[in-house]
Amino acid sequence: MTYIKPRFRHPELPKNKIGFAKADYEGAISTLCGGCGHDSISAAIVQACYELSIEPHKLAKLSGIGCSSKTPTYFLSNSHGFNAVHGRMPSIATGANMANRDLIYLGVSGDGDSASIGMGQFVHAIRRNVNMVYIVMNNGCYGLTKGQNSATADIGSLSKGGAVNHYPAIDLVGLALELGATFVGRSFSGDKTQLVPLIKAAMSHPGFALLDVVSPCVTFNNKPESTKSYDYVRAHLEATATIDFVPEKEEITVNYPKGKSAHVELHDGSIIHLHKLAPNWNPTDRYSAVNRLLEAKMKGEVLTGLLYIDPNSQDMHELENTIDQPLNTLREKELCPGSEALEKINASFR
Amino acid sequence: MEHIRAINDLVVRFANVNGTGSASANNMFAKAIFRMGIPVSPKNIFPSNIQGLPTWYEVRISEKGYLGRREGVDLMVCVNPQSMARDVESVKPGGYFVYDNTKKLHSEFIREDIHYIGIPMTAITMKHYSDPRQRQLFKNVIYVGALSALLDIEMDVLKGLIEGQFQRKQKLIAPNFKALELGESYVKEHFQYPLDIRLERRDNVGDQILIDGNTAVALGAVYGGATVAAWYPITPSTSIVGAFEKYANRLRKDPETGKSRYAIVQAEDELAAMGMVIGATWNGARAFTTTSGPGVSLMSEFLGLAYFAEIPAVLVNVQRGGPSTGMPTRTQQPDLISSAYASHGDTRHVLLFPSTPKECFDFTAQAFDLADRLQTPIILMSDLDLGMNDHVSPPFEWDDGRQYDLGKVLSAEDLENIEQFGRYLDVDGDGIPYRTIPGTHPTKGSFFTRGTSKDEYARYTENGAAYVRNVDRLLKKWETAKKHVPAPELYQQENSNDYGLIFFGTTTYAALEAMEVLGEKGIKLDALRLRAFPFNETVREFIADHKQVFVVEQNRDAQLRSILINELDLYPRQLIPILNYDGQPITADTIEQLILSHYPQEKKHDDIHQTQVPAS
Numbered sequence: 001m002t003y004i005k006p007r008f009r010h011p012e013l014p015k016n017k018i019g020f021a022k023a024d025y026e027g028a029i030s031t032l033c034g035g036c037g038h039d040s041i042s043a044a045i046v047q048a049c050y051e052l053s054i055e056p057h058k059l060a061k062l063s064g065i066g067c068s069s070k071t072p073t074y075f076l077s078n079s080h081g082f083n084a085v086h087g088r089m090p091s092i093a094t095g096a097n098m099a100n101r102d103l104i105y106l107g108v109s110g111d112g113d114s115a116s117i118g119m120g121q122f123v124h125a126i127r128r129n130v131n132m133v134y135i136v137m138n139n140g141c142y143g144l145t146k147g148q149n150s151a152t153a154d155i156g157s158l159s160k161g162g163a164v165n166h167y168p169a170i171d172l173v174g175l176a177l178e179l180g181a182t183f184v185g186r187s188f189s190g191d192k193t194q195l196v197p198l199i200k201a202a203m204s205h206p207g208f209a210l211l212d213v214v215s216p217c218v219t220f221n222n223k224p225e226s227t228k229s230y231d232y233v234r235a236h237l238e239a240t241a242t243i244d245f246v247p248e249k250e251e252i253t254v255n256y257p258k259g260k261s262a263h264v265e266l267h268d269g270s271i272i273h274l275h276k277l278a279p280n281w282n283p284t285d286r287y288s289a290v291n292r293l294l295e296a297k298m299k300g301e302v303l304t305g306l307l308y309i310d311p312n313s314q315d316m317h318e319l320e321n322t323i324d325q326p327l328n329t330l331r332e333k334e335l336c337p338g339s340e341a342l343e344k345i346n347a348s349f350r
Numbered sequence: 351m352e353h354i355r356a357i358n359d360l361v362v363r364f365a366n367v368n369g370t371g372s373a374s375a376n377n378m379f380a381k382a383i384f385r386m387g388i389p390v391s392p393k394n395i396f397p398s399n400i401q402g403l404p405t406w407y408e409v410r411i412s413e414k415g416y417l418g419r420r421e422g423v424d425l426m427v428c429v430n431p432q433s434m435a436r437d438v439e440s441v442k443p444g445g446y447f448v449y450d451n452t453k454k455l456h457s458e459f460i461r462e463d464i465h466y467i468g469i470p471m472t473a474i475t476m477k478h479y480s481d482p483r484q485r486q487l488f489k490n491v492i493y494v495g496a497l498s499a500l501l502d503i504e505m506d507v508l509k510g511l512i513e514g515q516f517q518r519k520q521k522l523i524a525p526n527f528k529a530l531e532l533g534e535s536y537v538k539e540h541f542q543y544p545l546d547i548r549l550e551r552r553d554n555v556g557d558q559i560l561i562d563g564n565t566a567v568a569l570g571a572v573y574g575g576a577t578v579a580a581w582y583p584i585t586p587s588t589s590i591v592g593a594f595e596k597y598a599n600r601l602r603k604d605p606e607t608g609k610s611r612y613a614i615v616q617a618e619d620e621l622a623a624m625g626m627v628i629g630a631t632w633n634g635a636r637a638f639t640t641t642s643g644p645g646v647s648l649m650s651e652f653l654g655l656a657y658f659a660e661i662p663a664v665l666v667n668v669q670r671g672g673p674s675t676g677m678p679t680r681t682q683q684p685d686l687i688s689s690a691y692a693s694h695g696d697t698r699h700v701l702l703f704p705s706t707p708k709e710c711f712d713f714t715a716q717a718f719d720l721a722d723r724l725q726t727p728i729i730l731m732s733d734l735d736l737g738m739n740d741h742v743s744p745p746f747e748w749d750d751g752r753q754y755d756l757g758k759v760l761s762a763e764d765l766e767n768i769e770q771f772g773r774y775l776d777v778d779g780d781g782i783p784y785r786t787i788p789g790t791h792p793t794k795g796s797f798f799t800r801g802t803s804k805d806e807y808a809r810y811t812e813n814g815a816a817y818v819r820n821v822d823r824l825l826k827k828w829e830t831a832k833k834h835v836p837a838p839e840l841y842q843q844e845n846s847n848d849y850g851l852i853f854f855g856t857t858t859y860a861a862l863e864a865m866e867v868l869g870e871k872g873i874k875l876d877a878l879r880l881r882a883f884p885f886n887e888t889v890r891e892f893i894a895d896h897k898q899v900f901v902v903e904q905n906r907d908a909q910l911r912s913i914l915i916n917e918l919d920l921y922p923r924q925l926i927p928i929l930n931y932d933g934q935p936i937t938a939d940t941i942e943q944l945i946l947s948h949y950p951q952e953k954k955h956d957d958i959h960q961t962q963v964p965a966s
């Protein structure tokens with residue numbers, strides 16, 4: 001069942017630039033387990049959209065199947081949503097994006113949804129650089145089907161039913177870097193200060209932006225030894241940098257210590273500020289990101305933050321040279337060549 | 351020796367090696383006859399191979415306009431030593447065997463009852479051309495030149511075709527002419543010509559065109575307003591998107607920027623291809639995908655989603671033979687059940703059955719209207735024979751006043767004016783709800799599309815009553831679909847015979863010919879050609895009007911017959927299966943023989959006496 005939240009609007013509630021209150025970005029009340037990491041990510045999405053002043057109907061939210069994929073019901077109820085089938089959200093998002101390049105596409109998936117059944121589509125959406133934000137709510141298990149190990153589960157970990165996982169974990173972030181993804185970040189559901197600016201930056205990136213967000217499943221995979229548990233992540237969290245996202249033409253109010261910060265300017269004039277940079281790492285250098293990631297892995301750290309961004313990213317529409325006007329707005333006049341052209345075509349077959 | 355005499359009624363078969371450039375010469379042969387005003391029906395018989403294996407090209411020439419396949423080769427042109435034994439075998443007694451006699455024909459290939467015409471094709475090319483590739487290519491043109499003398503094909507017509515083909519490569523015209531003349535003059539010097547089987551100009555094709563169904567589908571998609579094509583290559587559907595790209599590239603570029611008013615995505619597999627189509631149509635564009643049986647199997651999960659969540663989609667299934675990978679380069683109609691009921695749960699899909707390129711064009715364009723109107727997948731059921739072979743077809747037409755039917759889509763203004771939007775509410779009582787496209791209105795009309803069960807307001811529910819209301823409404827929509835899909839075609843004013851004949855798609859050509867032949871023998875049948883599923887009342891009445899009905903189809907399990915029995919709740923014995931599933935297009939002869947074998951003996955006799963008396 002979906003519970004519709006009563007909407008009490010205090011007239012005094014703060015509004016964003018386009019006059020929407022934060023509540024306007026919320027959704028139905030969550031039916032996930034209390035404490036589930038996924039709910040915190042939903043909250044971060046609401047916060048990011050509110051702060052970015054996104055018109056809710058200009059965003060489409062899409063997901064696959066899983067507890068994680070249920071979350072689009074719990075945010076942005078004024079946005080169209082699409083709960084696809086298990087692992088197949090990337091193709092739906094690709095087609096939707098082809099039809100209308102003017103919307104923001106926010107895809108939500110799980111580790112089962114993306115790293116197993118949907119691996120093929122996940123990989124190819126990255127390869128095509130579909131302009132979308134792709135959040136994997138990664139809990140190392142299949143929540144909705146009651147705790148089986150997923151392909152991101154730690155080697156040696158026990159499923160809820162007691163099965164040992166003999167196979168190494170797939171690291172979606174490493175994979176995406178290898179595939180040529182143009183925006184790669186990792187975060188933790190419990191770290192809103194990092195997650196919100198990351199989502200905002202991802203939404204402004206013209207291309208596929210992957211956010212692999214560790215999101216503990218309190219019911220099936222929150223044992224302290226699991227790298228997807230609250231305890232473990234808190235103890236081993238290591239960030240590439242702290243991040244601020246400054247939308248286009250907004251004043252920069254924070255002062256960063258010199259030499260320890262980097263700025264990446266996006267196509268629309270927005271700026272990502274990174275400070276307290278990790279050594280030997282440069283956010284626009286894929287090679288340094290891969291190295292830094294491997295280093296962290298060897299040390300058992302959970303490396304978070306923005307890992308890589310390609311400031312020259314060209315999305316699928318640019319690569320395909322489709323017209324600027326969304327394809328879904330074209331009608332007979334623009335699409336149908338008419339009877340005269342058809343007569344010529346007939347003549348060529350006589 | 352038996353003697354065949356025939357004007358404009360023959361079957362010519364070419365035996366070639368795949369990848370040797372024979373296709374263009376063979377096409378030229380068929381097209382020249384077409385331009386002489388004589389109906390032709392060429393068929394490619396090819397292996398799943400790129401180079402080296404035998405391929406055949408068979409052309410039926412029939413001034414009466416019989417365009418189904420016919421057994422028995424009147425003239426065989428064999429330039430493939432690999433298949434020679436089989437090729438000699440396939441010639442009708444009294445027929446002709448044209449071969450390359452640069453090397454002497456082995457005695458095992460000599461039959462007493464056919465004529466041999468040796469033309470030293472290799473020797474001629476060796477003498478006149480130096481480039482090895484040219485030698486191979488012009489060998490093909492040389493045999494066309496030889497046929498022009500043997501069969502009386504007008505040389506001017508052949509030359510006109512060459513000029514047309516090489517408009518942009520003028521240099522190639524002269525050497526092609528030369529090859530034609532070399533073949534022609536060899537025949538004129540060494541044989542009596544023309545043969546007793548030959549051609550004569552007629553005016554029997556009118557303004558018709560000669561085109562393959564796949565190109566017709568592609569043009570239908572361009573005209574029907576498709577902007578997103580997502581696909582994964584598979585024989586025999588592959589050439590559709592190629593043709594779509596060719597025409598879209600020519601006709602769908604923005605004149606100012608040169609940018610495309612279409613997007614073509616070669617997906618990673620058929621699942622993704624179908625997903626992209628659904629994503630695009632959900633977002634208000636017209637989108638399609640093309641595939642064959644194996645692809646439909648993969649798309650099933652998504653077809654179920656589109657059915658249940660009510661999202662338009664156009665899928666072209668160019669059927670090929672058999673289960674699994676089956677016979678990838680052979681034709682059949684074997685995907686009726688798997689397409690009609692693709693996906694788990696109670697699902698059913700609208701199918702369209704074109705039987706000519708014109709219908710491929712019309713039905714494809716119409717499929718986009720139907721998909722939008724009915725908010726469900728529409729599957730166009732073509733097949734390899736229709737898709738990949740050229741067919742004589744009425745020319746394509748387009749009414750410039752025609753508007754796309756986008757179905758029940760609410761605008762921002764509409765949303766302002768309605769009380770509460772319910773995505774799955776049956777407002778009009780026809781089972782078709784209203785939908786909204788993302789981005790339409792800032793605060794109204796958003797909803798959650800899902801494959802799970804939901805109530806009228808698109809809210810997730812597992813309430814049994816809500817589920818039943820929803821799927822029963824889908825049945826109501828199915829009833830509505832019957833009024834929108836192309837109606838069947840009847841071949842008589844009134845049903846007046848005891849026995850009926852039902853067929854569809856490419857079976858039509860052979861079925862109509864068989865009917866005529868049977869009619870001449872005094873066996874009269876009423877006939878109906880299906881053009882869509884769901885079936886409307888006409889189909890039920892047609893079957894009810896007859897004692898028994900022959901159902902002709904090209905698969906082993908009589909799938910259409912099963913669907914008819916199930917959907918119309920018929921007594922199975924009433925429908926007699928007439929089947930062909932060897933991968934070759936069904937022939938009139940097969941249909942005739944099978945009908946005769948089922949037709950009651952006395953009845954046959956009775957009918958002959960009854961021919962003057964109208965049946966009751």
Ligand SMILES: Cc1ncc(C[n+]2csc(CCOP(=O)(O)OP(=O)(O)O)c2C)c(N)n1
Binds near residue numbers: 111113114141142150
């Ligand atoms: C084709 C198909 N196979 C299996 C399932 C059952 N199923 C539903 S969710 C799920 C796993 C979800 O795991 P994940 O994506 O990690 O999401 P989580 O619940 O952990 O957030 C499975 C196997 C399904 N819905 N569809």
Ligand code: SF4
Binds near residue numbers: 139143144218
């Ligand atoms: S089972 Fe796990 S993933 Fe699913 S809602 Fe509960 S805590 Fe979250």
Ligand SMILES: [Mg+2]
Binds near residue numbers: 112
């Ligand atoms: Mg999971």
